[in-house]
Amino acid sequence: MTYSSKTVQSLLEMSREEALHIQRRMHCVNLNKGDYLLHDGEVCRRYYFVETGTLRLFHRREEEEYTVWLGTSGEVFTNLESYLNGSPSRISIQAIESTVVYTISKERSDQLAHESNAYNTLLRKSVEKAFVGLSKNIMSYQSEPAHQRYNRLIEEKNWIAKYPLK
Numbered sequence: 001m002t003y004s005s006k007t008v009q010s011l012l013e014m015s016r017e018e019a020l021h022i023q024r025r026m027h028c029v030n031l032n033k034g035d036y037l038l039h040d041g042e043v044c045r046r047y048y049f050v051e052t053g054t055l056r057l058f059h060r061r062e063e064e065e066y067t068v069w070l071g072t073s074g075e076v077f078t079n080l081e082s083y084l085n086g087s088p089s090r091i092s093i094q095a096i097e098s099t100v101v102y103t104i105s106k107e108r109s110d111q112l113a114h115e116s117n118a119y120n121t122l123l124r125k126s127v128e129k130a131f132v133g134l135s136k137n138i139m140s141y142q143s144e145p146a147h148q149r150y151n152r153l154i155e156e157k158n159w160i161a162k163y164p165l166k
Contacts, residue, residue, distance in 0.1 A: 014118035022119050025112055026102040031055075031095035037103075038093040044082035046103040047123070050075045053099025059091045070096075076126040 014022075026049065029037065038044055040059065048055075048071070055071040057079070068091065071077055082089040083106060104112070113120040 044079040049102040051100040
């Protein structure tokens with residue numbers, strides 16, 4: 001199974017040839033609900049492209065788990081702190097439903113960024129989106145109670161019917 005070149009193309013305006021060039025460097029990972037892409041303490045060495053399904057990024061403090069972000073179809077992300085610094089991850093990445101993710105190693109991603117302006121732009125846009133999300137989260141944590149943050153997240157992802165707050 002290969003990452004759909006139409007999906008790659010839809011992430012950014014690029015030619016079919018550029019999309020195929022990018023897709024050939026990716027690896028497909030099929031996850032069941034509860035499977036992990038990354039455990040805290042491991043170094044994140046991959047970029048992730050979500051084809052279908054949902055992933056949660058979370059951290060643990062004492063005995064509690066705190067979800068910090070949900071990745072859905074069409075999302076491109078990584079654990080930037082661990083990925084860029086080569087440091088142990090402080091978060092885990094886990095599927096919360098059956099999920100298909102395409103990954104690319106840091107080495108291949110860096111090489112592809114030098115070869116392809118379209119891919120380089122895709123990475124830049126994913127980092128820009130991460131910073132916007134971080135800014136929203138900081139403001140949210142400072143001004144909203146937990147249930148309000150959760151409801152906003154669900155609304156943003158259009159999941160009201162799928163994951164209602166109980």
